[in-house]
Amino acid sequence: MAELRSGRPLLLQGNEAIVEGALAAGCRFFAGYPITPATEISEMMAYRLPAVGGTYIQMEDEIASLGAVIGASLAGAKSMTATSGPGFSLMQENIGFACIAEVPCVIVNVMRGGPSTGLPTKPSQGDVMQARWGTHGDHPIIVLSVSTTRECFDITVKAFNLSEKYRTPVILLSDEVVAHTREKIQLPHPEEIEVIDRIKPNMPPEWYIPYEDNTRGVPPMAVFGDGYRYHVTGLVHDVRGFPTERADEIKAFLTRIHRKIYQNYFDIIMTEEEHVDDAEVIVITYGAVARSAKRAVREARKRGVKAGMIKLITLWPFPRQALEPHLKRVRAVLVPEMNFGQVSREVKRINQGMTRIEKMNRIDGQLITPDEILTRLLKL
Amino acid sequence: MAELRSGRPLLLQGNEAIVEGALAAGCRFFAGYPITPATEISEMMAYRLPAVGGTYIQMEDEIASLGAVIGASLAGAKSMTATSGPGFSLMQENIGFACIAEVPCVIVNVMRGGPSTGLPTKPSQGDVMQARWGTHGDHPIIVLSVSTTRECFDITVKAFNLSEKYRTPVILLSDEVVAHTREKIQLPHPEEIEVIDRIKPNMPPEWYIPYEDNTRGVPPMAVFGDGYRYHVTGLVHDVRGFPTERADEIKAFLTRIHRKIYQNYFDIIMTEEEHVDDAEVIVITYGAVARSAKRAVREARKRGVKAGMIKLITLWPFPRQALEPHLKRVRAVLVPEMNFGQVSREVKRINQGMTRIEKMNRIDGQLITPDEILTRLLKL
Amino acid sequence: MAELTKLIHKYLRHAKKFPHVWCPGCGNGILLGSLIRAIDRTGFEKDDIVLVSGIGCSSRLPVYVDFNTLHTTHGRALTFATGVKLANPRLQVIVVMGDGDATSIGGNHFIHAARRNLNLTAIIVNNNIYGMTGGQYSPTTPYGSYSTTSPFGHIEHPFAIAELAVTAGASFVARGTVYHTNLLDELIEKAIYKRGFSVVEVISNCHTQFGRKNKMGGPIEMLKWMKETAVRVEKAEKLTEEELKDKFTIGILVDRELPVFTMEYEKIRQEAKKKVSA
Amino acid sequence: MAELTKLIHKYLRHAKKFPHVWCPGCGNGILLGSLIRAIDRTGFEKDDIVLVSGIGCSSRLPVYVDFNTLHTTHGRALTFATGVKLANPRLQVIVVMGDGDATSIGGNHFIHAARRNLNLTAIIVNNNIYGMTGGQYSPTTPYGSYSTTSPFGHIEHPFAIAELAVTAGASFVARGTVYHTNLLDELIEKAIYKRGFSVVEVISNCHTQFGRKNKMGGPIEMLKWMKETAVRVEKAEKLTEEELKDKFTIGILVDRELPVFTMEYEKIRQEAKKKVSA
Amino acid sequence: MAYRYELRLSGSGGQGLILAGIILAEAAGIYDGKYVCQTQSYGPEARGGASKSEVVISDEEIDYPKAIKPDVLLAMNQKACDTYFFDLKHGGMLIVDSTFVNQLPTTKAIRLPFTSAARKELKKEVVANVVALGALVTLTGVVSLKSLEAALMNRVPPGTEDLNRKALELGIQLAKSHLQGGL
Amino acid sequence: MAYRYELRLSGSGGQGLILAGIILAEAAGIYDGKYVCQTQSYGPEARGGASKSEVVISDEEIDYPKAIKPDVLLAMNQKACDTYFFDLKHGGMLIVDSTFVNQLPTTKAIRLPFTSAARKELKKEVVANVVALGALVTLTGVVSLKSLEAALMNRVPPGTEDLNRKALELGIQLAKSHLQGGL
Amino acid sequence: MEDNKKKASDSKPSKSQKAKYSIDIFSGWCKSCGICAAFCPRKCIEMDENGNPKIVAPERCTGCGWCETHCPDFAISVKPIKEPKVEAV
Amino acid sequence: MEDNKKKASDSKPSKSQKAKYSIDIFSGWCKSCGICAAFCPRKCIEMDENGNPKIVAPERCTGCGWCETHCPDFAISVKPIKEPKVEAV
């Protein structure tokens, strides 16, 4: 069977592991446009999807790719696209559509140096804020990040699950280092993997109110062709899906699509802690840099510094609750990033004077090394 | 003469005043694509530009529009485009190009309700964060906002000036209310208007190093056709403009394009204070909402509350230095916005526990009223 | 006749959404009638029809009909439709776009959809203008016309939408008008039946934003203009270029058999299943 | 001959940028030669030439030549070029794009530039593949070919780039190959001279990403293939469809006089000056 | 406190109320030299749906540009009258086009047949907005009639000056007869 | 501290060093059961420009995936040798292709003629990378030769198994003669 | 739909001749564009002084359906008039 | 450009016949693609055992320029050989 390559050890690139994760999560549609350093995801999808009865299509550009992904999701297929900065910028308008029409889908952005064509073959973490704020209008979004090949698999599965559960686009941020590092991993067996599917309506079609609120804030989603004929639009709409300009309906709708993310905060945020309990200084980190940080923290401990680290897997909604208790406690926080300081801004925002936040940035296309972090840690 | 309509009172929409401001600042090229509520800017430009020897073109979409604007600027014309949310999202990739290639231009975003097609005819302030972070890669940018018809004129002139001075795209955020409010104004006489032009090289072409650093961080800009043949690219480049992958050159370049904005902070940030000196509570506000805030503050004073307000004209770089002294002093701050809270995030980020920050948000397509602000002010 | 009431009941979201938002006399309403008649004739189930549109006056159409309806972003309708069709090829996907939507911002998706030959039906309402945003020139605005962004007369040349579709590779291409409704019913019906990418360009009137500004009058005068200016392709073949000046042709421009994407992809799946092991 | 050294000195940024980044035998290098010879023949000053490109292997070309050079974003070269030309119509603007750049992501700008008939020259290096990103199919990849994203054979149909430009309205459209360099020099020269939008589609070899995967061999074999497969348009007219099967034509496809945007706009300016007062 | 006078002109899409607002604003701002803000609200349904135009006149710079509690409401159809009447300032003036408004929310409403008068007297319904303007200004005195006429002449398409002048006069007359207790 | 062994294979674009790195990583990871990370750096110039492939082998999960101080540097051309030699761990092993590397930064370098041997003995320059791999593994023992061969056979295009097996053997022999002081 | 049934102007025979078709115009949807009146080949429909369509000569109607298929607002319906059959109650 | 002048292989007449053209291949730019050798109509150029182009028969060269216009790397230059004129010093 061509479906899952679990059971035996494999040497996989991060990009390949994302493909495996997507297939394991039930992804059966991929539309994309090649771009370094995300291209391998397209190429692997072109090879693997038809064999599992899915569909791969290379579209004329990234705008079209995300359009097709949203269409396919509405027609019932778990869908994904993958790109890097320039393509991600082009996708912004349709990301907003997926938000407002509440269409589950996964968008992978393998970050490379920017802005513009920038540094096509070099890693970066320059798109963290863009992932949250890139499209116009105030919109809810879930953004996850990965730092190892294994995570590329696991978090891709998670991305699909969250996307289906909350009817929202989920953005997965990888970077050139994670994408192209080949690592030995062993994929879990299908039965070990939790796969979540969207809730579909089970009432008779006449009773279906496609955008009706409920406690979860996530209405069941009918699939085109299943007998629930309804209207999907990028305009702000009423509970039946039709455009509205009534202030009360606008407010109810926009509040709900925000609420569905924020009220489920604890289900969505994921962080990983290492040596945090007794730490006096901590590193807050994500993506490839987290691997350097891990080594640095261990080295620092060896040298007697009580260092710890928190790796952010969920970047948005920003995992405030997971960080706050530690900010209250530690002497200082270091936030190393391959940008001019994006997550560090957020840490400062929630910090409100509790501790000292130091940023540490590299924007020259090179991965921050363990040594660099160590040096800073020792001085904190 | 068709150039300036100064001297006599006029009843102008915000959108029309932007056109007048642009022409006064020397704008001679406009490329755009119609979209509510920015369309009048295009329509007026189509009418006015040819009469002053300039060029108007309606392109096939917003991506093309900004492309043409950048091209025209490189060929020497002060250039502008205008759009609203959906078009602004599409422009993101090329905004990054203008940043990295350091091409002056002005991009007007008349904000309407989002995300996606959202609320085409309703005002919003949902794109404040997008204006800063919408394109991929970490990039410098200047973002200004307007709240009256007169400001539409004045700040548009400013936008061109800053753009030319710092060789950077400048984003002007307006909103549906400001855009469509007709107000009586009297435009200043040409000699009252400061107009800044880009510095051009004056050395012989052989000596010209197009992206060489200097104290201002802004290299002189040659115009295509003037005899300085050089290379312009969206790739990270060396001082001669050619693509580079050398870490030292990357770092020097990206640092410079950030530095040129941040080191000139005091030249760029603009705020307007009202009753702030003895204020115990202040409203931090911008755009159309500032008009409601102004009335609310006056009403509050009448009722004995020591209220004040700071109107942000420069939104990015965020005018931290203008706010910090007040945050240290006042009892509370109210940030009313037509979004879920974007500027309020920034105020919190710089606040670091100094005072209490309260947000106040309306997302239903209606302008926040003076009464609503007043009610909150009285309770602060 | 009087089928109408039946059709209204069967296909329109009549109880809530009418009268519709279009201007008095707007061709979009006439097209909507043709569309539901044509669909009715094809016999497809309402549940199996997905009606996709972009943004514009014409793209408001899906709101009014009781199918699976999808109102996308400006210019992108065909890309969404591509995803719908590929994810469930059993669905009949019909895409309604304006001239601006389909050939200005969406021009690339249009020629690529034609090239790719996915089994979709594109209906392009060509009213020579951007109606919804208030009358700016579109890629089909005639040379010399006036619009709010060509206040001194338009200097660009219009696309021939149907001809572009032919060159780009569509399987079936036709042009009709909202005056010639019987023909239009028939063209749309054939287009839906066609396996492969099918296009119907519908000449329609936007008197509000185009007609009045260009001294073409209101809806009545513009319908008369269609009547007088349209020539059947069959007849046009016999006319000289001179005789055809300032005329446009209506009817079927091309109807050809080309391999269809979804069927070809099914072959790929079979082959992949043989070759790819996990 | 041996003009070469002179041309290298005159036009290439030879001291720093060579050897160039292209693969051994890549057609882009041959095209670069044709381009500088053609420009040299036109006699335009280097200062008056603006060379614009998008993103791709072929779009790396401007780095190597001593003009005003502008390396834009993927697919958008023509839009930047439009701005350059309109802001300073005195400049000769030449745009080099790959097949993917010009007809995939940039397809819309391409047909609109043709329609608008601005005085630009578009040179499209058609190597039937996305070279730079490592060999994914492009809109010109032939049916049945292999690429990294059509591992089981390609099921889409290719655009005929030059024909598309003709339908969209370009003033001058030609096709050449990097094998037929004399013809290519001539076509590019004519295209640059032409007032109005001119297009030269250049069939080129990407053996690295396309040739090898499709058993067409290396650069030598691919040049031979061009030699054998290209037919002059003049000759093609006399051949049957059968004889032309699997062949492509080279030469000038269309050369027509149409009103040029910049000149038309100048009229608009005159009129506006009369009508508009502040 | 500074003088601030708010007017709301309401009706449906094709009735020309936005233009009426602009003319009024120009009369007040350009010709009478006051501060003025004119706003409107519209939707995609504007092509026949509800239309609302507001004018705020003041002797100092105007902060909030929209009407807070209108001093005057002109309602050119029933729906507008029903929707907006309750926003009217206590003691404010309600003027309705009796051609379309049948149900009145207050006995103090001023009912004048703008549209039918335009149709009857001038054979042109389209100038009903100008008729209404003439009446409104006569009734409120918010701008001088001279300024109103100047503003009107400045905005109407060439060739229609006469018609519009007549419409204005018709409105003035309607208002005057009302004031004189006629009608 | 845990075992961590770092190799860097460097040279120019067409020399197949990324594939060599993958094969080595697969030998260590899949066949020898170690933890392994393989990375590379490349540019648009990769088509002839510099190419670098790194393999990190460990007996525990690998944090930082790139080489920090390589234990082994394989330099297939002069530029690579010049650029990377100074990163080498103190006491690390430098192996160079003597076909292209003339200037040696240290007397301890191991010089073997990978490319010319491949050209001469196998008439195929393209397998110089496999020759080098054979030698490298023989000299370092970083993976077992059995695993290397298995990994190699798994990655080479069908029909070239023989050639590659021969290339591997050639590399092993070159290394052996070096160890025996020959060459 | 119940409310929709109120008709703007029913087809009352204006001449003595008997109408074979009943032409219904639903004023709730009609936007008075005038298309029906302008094009009806038998001039059965005219615009009244208020600018609304009015059936003036139903007896001339041939049931061609032109008005029905061209009304942009689905406001006209043309039906053959069935002779009421006398049936047993 | 000074350094660039060192030539890979000068056109030394290999046969007794006198060459009319000098063919220069600049090895610094040549990428050994083989195009010149494969297509030279007079077979003046061949690829050597290391896979690099080599001028084997300059005397056959007609100066047609094919190699020059087709070398993707601007690495070949063909010039007519001028008889050195004896001039007064």
Ligand SMILES: Cc1ncc(C[n+]2csc(CCOP(=O)(O)OP(=O)(O)O)c2C)c(N)n1
């Ligand atoms: C990205 C984007 N740009 C611009 C718009 C504004 N817009 C809405 S409809 C439209 C044009 C409509 O013209 P057409 O497609 O011809 O449809 P019509 O209204 O004429 O039927 C435009 C420009 C938008 N919604 N989104």
Ligand SMILES: Cc1ncc(C[n+]2csc(CCOP(=O)(O)OP(=O)(O)O)c2C)c(N)n1
């Ligand atoms: C928005 C965007 N999407 C994708 C890419 C990645 N990309 C770079 S070049 C290219 C295709 C190149 O193909 P073509 O235009 O045919 O040029 P060639 O390399 O074949 O000369 C792609 C997809 C990009 N740079 N920007």
Ligand code: SF4
């Ligand atoms: S504006 Fe034009 S296209 Fe839009 S509804 Fe009115 S007549 Fe129809």
Ligand code: SF4
């Ligand atoms: S990849 Fe293809 S197009 Fe690019 S340089 Fe190599 S041969 Fe040329």
Ligand code: SF4
């Ligand atoms: S065509 Fe329809 S909408 Fe127009 S007037 Fe006749 S009935 Fe009314």
Ligand code: SF4
């Ligand atoms: S059915 Fe024909 S004849 Fe009868 S009213 Fe309609 S258009 Fe006239």
Ligand code: SF4
């Ligand atoms: S054609 Fe040029 S690059 Fe190729 S082998 Fe000959 S000289 Fe070298």
Ligand code: SF4
């Ligand atoms: S000039 Fe012609 S004959 Fe001489 S070497 Fe070159 S290709 Fe051969």
Ligand SMILES: [Mg+2]
């Ligand atoms: Mg249109």
Ligand SMILES: [Mg+2]
């Ligand atoms: Mg290509």
